[in-house]
Amino acid sequence: MRTMAVIGTGLIGTSVALAVSRRGVTVFLSDRDPAAARTAAALGAGLASAPAAPVDLAVIAVPPSQVGAVLAEAQERGLADSYTDVASVKAEPERAALSRAPDPHRYVGGHPLAGRERSGPLAARADLFRGRNWVLTPSRLSSDVAFDRALELIALCEAVPVVMHSQDHDAAVAVTSHVPHLMASLMAARLREGPADLPSVAGQGLRDATRIAGGDSRLWGDILQANAPAIAGVLKELHTDLSRLVPALDALARPGGSERDLGMRTLVDLLDRGISGLAEIPDARPGSSSEDPCVRVAVADRPGELARLLAAVAELGVAADDACVEGADGTSFAVRFSVPPRIADRLVAALDAGGWDVVREQGGERDGERDGEQGLGGATLAGTVRSGRRPQ
């Protein structure tokens, strides 16, 4: 791939342009607002001009509702050999491509799972997509050429390709992105009507829980309406969940009420289901996994002795978060660290040398660690399409 066009130089479009420009691709930038395209160019993202000949790939980085029209217009003037987009909703753009675009086989839908609360070209980063999933949703008409060009784009951005049906994608993002955004907005909107003391008790938990509500409301309105059927379905389920939860809290609010036990069971059951649901979210934290080996250290039951151990392991980059205490028998503790094999080896060697009573308890194999995946090229392109094959 030698030439590319990016239509729409907001956060995502400019970040794509920055990433591929670094790799030697010539990028032609355009935007409804010419100043935004010039800003992106001044950032080093490419040229704010039109290409003289068709480019290899055009990336359409506009709100979901506009993808169809922009794609049709670009194909009518023969802008590129292949086309993709980066909208976070995929079924509606696919429908629009199949019904309106002159060459629907030249188009494959895409959605990089990356973003920031800030928008616009100045917020762009060349490494925005590194290590992130990038979904492709080829339609029944998408050509192999268009699909391969999109894969090449993903590799240039150092992202990880994942292939899905557009409808499956939209059902999944309704649960993982769109409904959480709406719930964050509902909670944040409630803050305006809360008691005066509210800011004094607003901490990091609330900040994290509502952070996604900060996105641009017009862009998000466009995204949410484009996926309205799937979102409405999930919202109705949540509405039903709330209808069950409110009576449980009402029961707990009545002192000495006969239904307190049932209310408490309902509440704890929800909290436990929430905890188990969190396991569906891949952990961003590099380091421990349930298959990691354990390193077991005996610690004398003396003031400060455990602190001395934690300070020793901290020097090796191991946090107390990776530790648990077991079998305190009155004279000593057993402290277990669950860490990746590479670190377990270093930990055992260093603690042994430091005079600690240490054993390695269990081995395990890990896949290549994400931290190490800096390279690009054939292996990334050929080996990491996670779903194994294209859906059709």
Add this chain to the structure above:
Amino acid sequence: MRTMAVIGTGLIGTSVALAVSRRGVTVFLSDRDPAAARTAAALGAGLASAPAAPVDLAVIAVPPSQVGAVLAEAQERGLADSYTDVASVKAEPERAALSRAPDPHRYVGGHPLAGRERSGPLAARADLFRGRNWVLTPSRLSSDVAFDRALELIALCEAVPVVMHSQDHDAAVAVTSHVPHLMASLMAARLREGPADLPSVAGQGLRDATRIAGGDSRLWGDILQANAPAIAGVLKELHTDLSRLVPALDALARPGGSERDLGMRTLVDLLDRGISGLAEIPDARPGSSSEDPCVRVAVADRPGELARLLAAVAELGVAADDACVEGADGTSFAVRFSVPPRIADRLVAALDAGGWDVVREQGGERDGERDGEQGLGGATLAGTVRSGRRPQ
């Protein structure tokens, strides 16, 4: 304050003990589980034994429903001159103290706004409370001695005291903590029933939005039931909000439907109210505020020129996040950086020396910056009770 007792050596109790031990206070640790108290002692948090004489202050660090019984028992055996607790609900412990404790005037309720997802003594940190708010809720009987001892504890932990009525506190945390926790649990529980592709599209936004759902379910069940009336009230409001939102999404899901415009207005209105609600949450990010001066730089409209400017300011610790582009007229841009005065001065000097066309546009005064608040002592004790006076 020379001696203290901590009852309950979980995350919060052990963190309190670590913080005050460092300041030379002798801390006596106890826990229902003796191994937990010994673990805290081995971390250097104090002595896992009972004091020979009454201590200056006892800190009760147990779940909300147990504060009343633990306080009564401790006062019966004359453990301390003054008592406080750290439970995240305040009205129920206050009621229990007034009705059951032998010396209710020796007790003042407290709630440090700090926590982690991990629990237990190993997760404790001496600096857990640094710079965080710590609410005190004196009752109509709380003595000045008990209140001042609690203030001293807060100062030793380098936290910021805030005084409230217990009922006001509970109404506020229902909105800022308890309901967000329940909504995060509801959303996380939905992940278990979602489509198979779900983990591939689960990103940082979802992780942040649901992170608080990871807390210990029995402890949180106890917290939530202790504040059930206030939580039930907020949940009912959210239930009503959802009842209005679902029809808006349903309208947007019908192609060409006549109520699409109304649905879109409802949606964007909610998103906008959410954005404005976020302003109620104090910003954790040190650096810019709306009162900061602006530094304006003229940048030639050439490829890479803006990138060169951003690289130059990055060396001074200023991120592109603090910048916005204005007035691109076809030959140059105006880039404005909104940064604290101290940084603005450095920025102007450095850019000027580097040959940039730079002006400082507007001055402003800031309060002492949180970053600089490392000290302790009289100023902190006397000067930062934010509500100005005690509620009674």
